[in-house]
Amino acid sequence: MKCPLSLEFPYAWGGPVATAQLRAEPEDFQVEEILGFEPEGEGEHHFLWIRKRGNNTDWVARQLARFANVGFNAVSYSGMKDRHAVTLQWFSVHIPGLESPDWSAFCVEGVEILKAIRHRKKLKRGVHRANKFSIRLRGFRGDQQTAESLLDKIATQGVPNYFGEQRFGRNGNNLTKAVARVEAGQPLKLSKRDKDGHAMMLSALRSWLFNRILAERIEQNNWQTWLEGDVATFSGSRSQFAIEPGDADIQQRLQDGVIHPTGPLWGAGEPKVTAVARKLEADVAGRYTALAEGIESAGLSPERRALRLIPEQLHWDWETEREVGQTDLLLSFLLPVGTFATSMLREVARWDSHFTEAEDR
Numbered sequence: 001m002k003c004p005l006s007l008e009f010p011y012a013w014g015g016p017v018a019t020a021q022l023r024a025e026p027e028d029f030q031v032e033e034i035l036g037f038e039p040e041g042e043g044e045h046h047f048l049w050i051r052k053r054g055n056n057t058d059w060v061a062r063q064l065a066r067f068a069n070v071g072f073n074a075v076s077y078s079g080m081k082d083r084h085a086v087t088l089q090w091f092s093v094h095i096p097g098l099e100s101p102d103w104s105a106f107c108v109e110g111v112e113i114l115k116a117i118r119h120r121k122k123l124k125r126g127v128h129r130a131n132k133f134s135i136r137l138r139g140f141r142g143d144q145q146t147a148e149s150l151l152d153k154i155a156t157q158g159v160p161n162y163f164g165e166q167r168f169g170r171n172g173n174n175l176t177k178a179v180a181r182v183e184a185g186q187p188l189k190l191s192k193r194d195k196d197g198h199a200m201m202l203s204a205l206r207s208w209l210f211n212r213i214l215a216e217r218i219e220q221n222n223w224q225t226w227l228e229g230d231v232a233t234f235s236g237s238r239s240q241f242a243i244e245p246g247d248a249d250i251q252q253r254l255q256d257g258v259i260h261p262t263g264p265l266w267g268a269g270e271p272k273v274t275a276v277a278r279k280l281e282a283d284v285a286g287r288y289t290a291l292a293e294g295i296e297s298a299g300l301s302p303e304r305r306a307l308r309l310i311p312e313q314l315h316w317d318w319e320t321e322r323e324v325g326q327t328d329l330l331l332s333f334l335l336p337v338g339t340f341a342t343s344m345l346r347e348v349a350r351w352d353s354h355f356t357e358a359e360d361r
Contacts, residue, residue, distance in 0.1 A: 018142025036129030043120035092123035158310035164340035182294030229275030267302035
């Protein structure tokens with residue numbers, strides 16, 4: 001079934017300036033979690049620093065549970081990482097008592113435990129500070145000087161903080177199923193086991209509605225500026241505050257990339273924004289009443305997400321593969337948790353890839 005909603009959203013800087021190939025090899029897309037704290041060295045939770053290639057995060061967690069002879073719920077991780085990549089990430093395994101498995105005996109193809117250390121608390125979702133990306137765009141076809149000028153702009157002004165297509169499922173299937181249910185008047189309900197996949201459908205709906213509201217602000221050319229009644233967030237933080245009109249310090253921090261305007265993750269309850277910002281969001285949501293009401297009826301509380309994404313430590317280089325007669329663009333950068341590398345890459349190049357169904361967050 002074709003997704004009834006478009007997954008195409010406007011670009012910030014005029015559209016991609018090149019074409020390339022993404023993820024031709026897992027090594028072309030490398031992700032490393034930056035945890036942001038040091039495990040304590042004692043406790044019942046075994047923190048494992050793992051390098052994986054060609055396996056998804058959930059599958060690796062199940063292999064760890066089997067090896068440690070614990071239930072799947074005893075294994076946790078902070079971020080979901082792509083299967084079609086080389087990734088370094090933390091897992092934790094809850095094993096009460098003083099006994100430690102011989103982690104060096106863990107043997108699974110494509111998975112290597114690099115470090116094991118104890119901690120007093122489990123590893124919760126989304127607690128790591130950032131993700132470090134090293135990406136190769138193969139066969140770059142476009143003007144290099146134009147691409148570098150664009151990357152310079154992205155380094156200082158950022159890109160729209162869209163949810164990537166990965167969030168909507170393969171070929172948008174999660175979004176398609178969600179839309180079909182809410183338009184048929186069938187409620188989406190959250191449950192612990194989530195056997196029917198309602199959580200993923202709700203996530204797809206919320207993400208798409210956020211993207212659509214962000215797209216509206218891009219089309220109005222105000223995604224990087226304040227609207228009356230806006231709520232701001234600090235870069236890399238969940239702290240949020242209402243904007244005071246005429247605050248020169250706020251305007252300077254916006255220009256410096258320290259704070260960003262936010263958009264809604266839709267939910268039931270009073271929104272934080274007011275005035276012009278609230279009207280814009282309500283107007284967009286009003287075009288998709290069934291979607292907004294489907295999210296609200298599930299009982300999700302409204303949240304906010306930065307509209308702008310500025311990569312930290314953005315570096316690039318060019319490498320010529322003479323044997324195949326092509327030039328590759330090599331990129332490295334840091335992104336906050338919950339953001340998508342593909343949302344930055346899409347501003348630079350269109351790519352060919354068979355592997356776009358997972359996310360790195």
